[in-house]
Structure formats: structure tokens, C-alpha cells
Amino acid sequence: xxxxDIKHVWPAEHHDLSAPPTHHSHLSDIGxxxxxxxxxxxxxxxRAAEILHHAMLTDQSVRDLDTVVFPYATCWRHHIELQxxxxxxxxxxxxxxxxxxxxxxxxxxxxxxxxxxxxKEFPDEKVDLDNVSRVIGQLSKLDPDGQEFRYASRRxxxxxxxxxxxxxxxxxxEAMLGVAQYLDATDTAAGETISMKREIDEYYAEAFDDWxxx
Numbered sequence: 001x002x003x004x005d006i007k008h009v010w011p012a013e014h015h016d017l018s019a020p021p022t023h024h025s026h027l028s029d030i031g032x033x034x035x036x037x038x039x040x041x042x043x044x045x046x047r048a049a050e051i052l053h054h055a056m057l058t059d060q061s062v063r064d065l066d067t068v069v070f071p072y073a074t075c076w077r078h079h080i081e082l083q084x085x086x087x088x089x090x091x092x093x094x095x096x097x098x099x100x101x102x103x104x105x106x107x108x109x110x111x112x113x114x115x116x117x118x119x120k121e122f123p124d125e126k127v128d129l130d131n132v133s134r135v136i137g138q139l140s141k142l143d144p145d146g147q148e149f150r151y152a153s154r155r156x157x158x159x160x161x162x163x164x165x166x167x168x169x170x171x172x173x174e175a176m177l178g179v180a181q182y183l184d185a186t187d188t189a190a191g192e193t194i195s196m197k198r199e200i201d202e203y204y205a206e207a208f209d210d211w212x213x214x
Contacts, residue, residue, distance in 0.1 A: 038086050042079060042083050045075045045076075045079040046075070046180055048071075049072055049173075052068055052071060052075065053072060053173050055068070056068050056069070057169060057170075069167060069169070070149050073143070073149040073167070073172075074146075074150055076139075077143050077149065079180065080139065080179065081107050081110065084111060084114055084183065085102050086187055087187045088102060088114055090187055090191055091121075093190075093194055094194050094197070095117060106140070107136060107139065111132075111133065111136045115129055115132075128182055131178070132178075132179050132182050132183075135178070136179060143161075147160065
């Protein structure tokens with residue numbers, strides 16, 4: 001099917017969500033990522049936000065600017081939530097803390113726990129932590145539980161995003177990119193620290209085994 005023909009699609013007997021791809025350029029290979037946990041989704045939601053942002057500002061379509069903004073902001077928020085959950089796992093392993101899963105969507109709570117560990121382990125990062133805290137605090141206020149950009153009303157019938165009428169897409173995107181870059185760097189640093197600690201532990205374990213053999 002050509003992309004120009006998509007607008008003319010109508011339900012048909014041959015439609016099948018599980019149809020095998022006929023060409024590698026039509027293929028999304030997600031199975032291989034199963035062992036990588038959240039990685040594909042963390043990167044995917046960020047990339048989706050970047051693609052949507054570029055499309056909105058490039059096309060300058062009022063229709064898109066006023067509608068695509070909802071999935072765009074949702075992608076950014078979900079990226080931050082998933083990244084924070086990934087970082088918390090890494091930081092807790094790095095600090096030899098007990099494993100603890102976060103089964104909620106409150107990014108302010110996720111960040112508060114993350115910030116506490118970072119501030120203790122990396123005390124020189126106060127300025128960065130303050131800047132990230134401000135932006136995540138603003139995002140959490142806009143969308144506390146991941147529902148505000150997704151739905152027009154809450155379960156109680158009240159309007160979502162009641163105090164938000166306009167979004168500066170340039171400023172919003174820059175702020176989110178800054179937070180995303182910081183969190184990505186933190187995740188990487190924690191992972192490298194864990195790898196280094198494991199190498200040291202393995203080295204000393206082997207050294208003691210050799211010593212015991214004498």
C-alpha cells in the first residue's frame with residue numbers, strides 16, 4: 001500500500017494485525033528486546049515525542065498543533081516515568097539497596113526517591129538536580145498520574161488540564177530534552193558504576209580463591 005492510499009482504507013477481509021511482513025523495511029522487530037526490559041519503550045516514547053514535535057513545527061498545521069500536542073506530551077511524560085523507574089533500579093543496585101518495584105505512575109514520587117539517592121552519591125550535582133526538579137515538578141503538576149493529556153475528563157467528570165490553555169512547544173521541548181539528557185546520563189553512569197563494582201568483586205573473588213589454594 002502506498003502512503004497516499006491510506007486515507008481511502010476501509011475495513012476489509014484481508015486485514016490482519018498478525019500478518020507477516022513482506023519486506024524488511026516494513027518490519028518492527030520487538031522480540032529481541034524482551035531481555036532488555038524497558039529500553040525499547042524508554043527510547044521509543046522519547047523518539048516518538050521528537051518525531052511529533054518536528055512534524056508539528058515543520059508542517060505548521062493548526063489542526064496538528066492543537067491535536068497532536070496530546071500524544072506528544074503523553075510520550076514525553078511516559079518516557080520520563082519509564083526512565084525514572086529504570087534509574088531507580090540501577091541506583092538501588094549500585095548502592096546495594098534492597099530491590100523495590102514502583103507500581104505507580106507518580107513521577108514526582110519517583111523523582112523524589114531518585115533525587116535523594118543522587119544527592120547522596122553525587123553531591124556536586126546540586127545545580128542540575130535543582131533544574132531537573134523544577135521541570136519534573138511542573139510536569140507532575142500538569143499531569144500527576146499520566147491521565148491529563150490522555151483524556152478530556154477525569155473519573156469524577158471534571159476537566160483535565162483545567163489551568164492550561166496554551167503550550168510553547170519550543171520551550172516545552174527544550175525543557176524535556178534537558179531532563180531526558182540528564183536522566184539518560186544518570187542511567188548510563190549508574191550502569192557503568194555497577195559494571196565496575198562487579199569487575200572489582202570478581203577480581204578480588206578470584207584473588208582470594210588463588211590465595212586459598214596455597
